Amino acid sequence: MEQPESWFAADYAGARAKFRAAAERAGAALETRVNPNARQPDGGELxxxxxxxxxxxxxxxxxxxxxxxxxxxxxxxxxxxQVGMLETGAFDLLPADCALVLVHAINPYGFAWLRRVTEHNIDLNRNNLDHGAGHPANEKYAEIHAWLTPRDWTGPGRERADAAIAAYIREHGMFAFQEAVSGGQYDFPDGLFFGGRALSWSAQTWRAIVDAHCRGARRVAHLDFHTGLGDHGACEIISVEGAGGAGAGRARRWYGAAVKSPERNDSL
Incomplete structure (x- = not known):
């Protein structure tokens, strides 16, 4: 068996090649959806x-x-x-009436260009909603946007922005600052945690994939890999469902005590 280190790649193109090769070896049905809005750094398709x-x-x-x-x-x-799941036969652990669907690089632009966001500076976790129904306001972000995106990244302009941020934190606290920044916003396309004003290509693609692969299923579990929180090498299952809701209870039945919740303040 290959060593786990061999499952990981140094760039998007290498990761895609490893994923497709592992899928073919596992006998998986493969499909590809091309992002028409951007290219890889070397000009290749995303x-x-x-x-x-x-x-x-x-x-x-x-x-x-x-x-x-x-x-x-x-x-x-x-x-x-995902490559490891394919190489080690993780699918064999599932019941015979269950399918395994691996969606590789739902935001290929951010993967290839080493960014968190899409080609339109959109945070996908804040994009997949009904944009026709309006957007939640984030007045706190509006207060600090100019400091987070200064015209100059060095020199007096940057120093003034840093001083303003420090003063805001002294007055309101670090938690309030973090909440203002990461809560998501829909008014500043060049800002942080921008949710977009319409469904992005990635969000539309995700919806199409889920519709095609999950529409007939009675039970669907979705695992989405992230690395933005926690200590090096730490791993946990985080449920975004309300701690007392039906979804959270189902997650605990399926995954046991490993399930953590931001609402309970026991996640990374």
Whole structure:
């Protein structure tokens, strides 16, 4: 068996090649969706690749769908884990009526260009909503946007921005600052944690993949790999469902005590 180190790649193109090769060796059905809006640094295509093992969509009672690269550069870890699942036969652990669907690099631009966001500076975790119904406001972010995106990244302008941020933290606290920054915003396309004003290509692609592969299933579990939090080498299952909700209870039944929740303040 290959060593786990061999599952991981040094760039997007290498990760894609490893994923597709592992999927072919595992006998998975492969499909490719090309991002028409951007290219790799070397000019190559940017794609989201999907590998499916197990019953066809119309026959699968359950689907485990595992995605990587939602936050672009975090895809290096997720891609390697997906390759490992294919190389070690993880699919064999699933019930016979369940399919495994691996979605590789749902944000290929961020993966290839080492960014968290898409080609339009969109954070996918804040993009997949009904944009026609309006967007949640984040007045706190509006207060600090100019400091986070100064015209000059060195010199007096940067120093003034840093001083303003430090003063804000002294007055309101670090938690309030973090909440203002990372809560998501829809008014500043050049800002941080921008949710977009319409569904991005990646969000549309994700919806199409889920519809094609999960529409007939009675049970669907989605695992999305991220690396933005926690200590080096630490790993946990985080559920974004409310701690007392039905979804959180189901997650605990499926995954046991390993499930953590930001609402309970026990996640990384």
């Amino acid at each position: 794609t989201t690749d999907v590998a499916r093992l197990g019953p066809a969509p119309e026959a699968a009672a359950g689907v485990l769908i595992v995605s990587s690269g939602t936050h672009g550069v975090e895809g290096f870890c997720g891609s390697g884990c």
